[in-house]
Amino acid sequence: MQQDKSKKKNVLMILDGYYPADIRVRKEAESLSLNHNVFVLCNKKENEKLKEVIKNVSVLRYITYKNFTEKGFIDIRLAINFIHPKFKTMLHRIIQQYKIDVLHVHDLPLAKTGYVFAKKYNLVSVLDLHENYAAALLTWFSWRKNIFIRLKNKIFFGYKRWQNYENKIIKKYDHIIAVVEEMKNRIVADTGVDNQKITVITNSEKKEFANNFKSQHNSFFKENKDKFIISYVGGFGPHRGLQTAIEGMQYVVKEIPNALLVLIGPANNDVKDHLHQLIDEFGVGKNVVIYKSQPFKYVVQIMKESDINIIPHISNLHTESTIPHKLYQILLSKKPLLVSDCTPLKRVVETNGIGAIFKAGKGKSFARHIADIYHNYEKSIQKAKKGYDLAYKGDLNWEFTSKNLLHLYDNLSS
Structure with a gap:
């Protein structure tokens, strides 16, 4: 019919x-x-x-x-x-x-x-x-x-x-x-x-999402204004790759002593316990902080104030055939982006030249690319601006x- x-x-x-x-x-x-x-x-x-x-x-x-x-x-x-x-x-x-x-x-x-x-x-x-x-x-x-x-x-x-x-x-x-x-x-x-x-x-995200970054709120990181902020906002499930980022911080701090990994999102006690065990195992207690879920107005403030926003997904059957909303939201923040090389993430970021890519599940690769962004920050900002243009004026919306x-x-x- x-x-x-x-x-x-x-x-x-x-x-x-x-x-x-x-x-x-x-x-x-x-x-x-x-x-x-x-x-x-x-x-x-x-x-x-x-x-x-x-x-x-x-x-x-x-x-x-x-x-x-x-x-x-x-x-x-x-x-x-x-x-x-x-x-x-x-x-x-x-x-x-x-x-x-x-x-x-x-x-x-x-x-x-x-x-x-x-x-x-x-x-x-x-x-x-x-x-x-x-x-x-x-x-x-x-x-x-x-x-x-x-x-x-x-x-x-x-x-x-x-x-x-x-x-x-x-x-x-x-x-x-x-x-x-x-x-x-x-x-x-x-x-x-x-x-x-x-x-x-x-x-992909609506172009109007960019308006959220124009709102003025008190700094979320006012107590850490002297830190180089690496942020993750989202779910805390095992596939999210937070374990890779935590592992990588032991190498990041050797290049960037004031680096701070900020993890923000909902998590049950089992997940939080696991992440805290990893923080202790890798000796990065002074360089990793975990926050519970935050109101939306703070989420966009966090993305905007961060020096780098990350999506460190591990590679598995699940992550190789999906993509998170926050990829496109981060693009509208105009801040540098680092993703793992899960195929959908890599395809979007690499094809458009809008961020950096590290080897999924590899802490040293994560750290190496964080350091590269840090030492070549203006170049990373230019990639971020390109990402914004594609997300606002191009076809990534x-x-x-x-x-x-x-x-x-x-x-x-x-």
């Missing part, structure tokens, strides 16, 4: 997460709402409205959990048959009530749930893969010590089981969205699906990326 391209489509996105907190989903929903009627069925936080319209997107927060324990049991139920019981309960009514034409499913866990309903109601189906979920399962919990968590993940969240599930469910969808070219190539190699069915929508999403929806057919 060919869709009428001139007709506004009623699009239902389903997200086992929060809106508008999920940056990727928010950008996609807002862009699609320019041409279509967009609804987002998602989870509800205690202080959020059950239903509201945000920037022309109708948000339906009908998925609720009593506590983390209930969420954990629901995740196990989902892992058994790949059907989410709470979304299953809500989808019948919402699809009929809002006369949905397209079901846009965010990420692998909801893929089968979405497909079942798309098939039942003859909807166009779109599966939006934010990351290599199966590969991420190998990494996310590797630092967790709780025996019950480790047992649960071993039984219900094994890599092979979820990878086989992905390979099968992908073939059933009308269209696939991949976050980077490397993911698209992996999907084609693993499943043999026609690459014309896959559209790449990367995690959401305004450019979203054209692919709109084109996909203009040509959707089941």
Whole structure:
């Protein structure tokens, strides 16, 4: 059945997460709402409205959990048959009530749930893969010590089981969205699906994000104004490569005695304990500081005030087929950028000449490139300015990326 391209489509996105907190989903929903009627069925936080319209997107927060324990049991139920019981309960009514034409499913866990309903109601189906979920399962919990968590993940969240599930469910969808070219190539190699069915929508940032760097706040680093600040802002999972940066600092301080590695983000006790053990092991307690998550206004202030912003991801099946939002956010800060040589990061940075690249997982390589930036800082600033120009005036921004999403929806057919 060919869709009428001139007709506004009623699009239902389903997200086992929060809106508008999920940056990727928010950008996609807002862009699609320019041409279509967009609804987002998602989870509800205690202080959020059950239903509201945000920037022309109708948000339906009908998925609720009593506590983390209930969420954990629901995740196990989902892992058994790949059907989410709470979304299953809500989808019948919402699809009929809002006369949905397209079901846009965010990420692998909801893929089968979405497909079942798309098939039942003859909807166009779109599966939006934010990351290599199966590969991420190998990494996310590797630092967790709780025996019950480790047992649960071993039984219900094994890599092979979820990878086989992905390979099968992908073939059933009308269209696939991949976050980077490397993911698209992996999907084609693993499943043999026609690459014309896959559209790449990367995690670039809106140009307006640059306005955040114009805001004036008290210096975040006022107590360390005499330090050479190397900053990481983001998640603290094992794949993030913070262990490499910590290891590298023992070599950095030999070249730059006043260097300070600042790690900022959310972390459970197991992760924080592991990082502090590494700090002690490498004897860099005076040169590494860990902060908890900070309000957004401080995050942009940190990026702007830092001498170098880093993305030190280790190389594995997960990081080789995804890319973080903060890469493009850092570009809009006009400050030097250092990334590991994970393929997507290396491709964007090296192709455009907008930063430095070190060998993933190698502390000495990290240190060598930090020192090179330090001793050739003006050259690094020029690369940063080029990165800003491409992110603001060129094609490394959401305004450019979203054209692919709109084109996909203009040509959707089941």
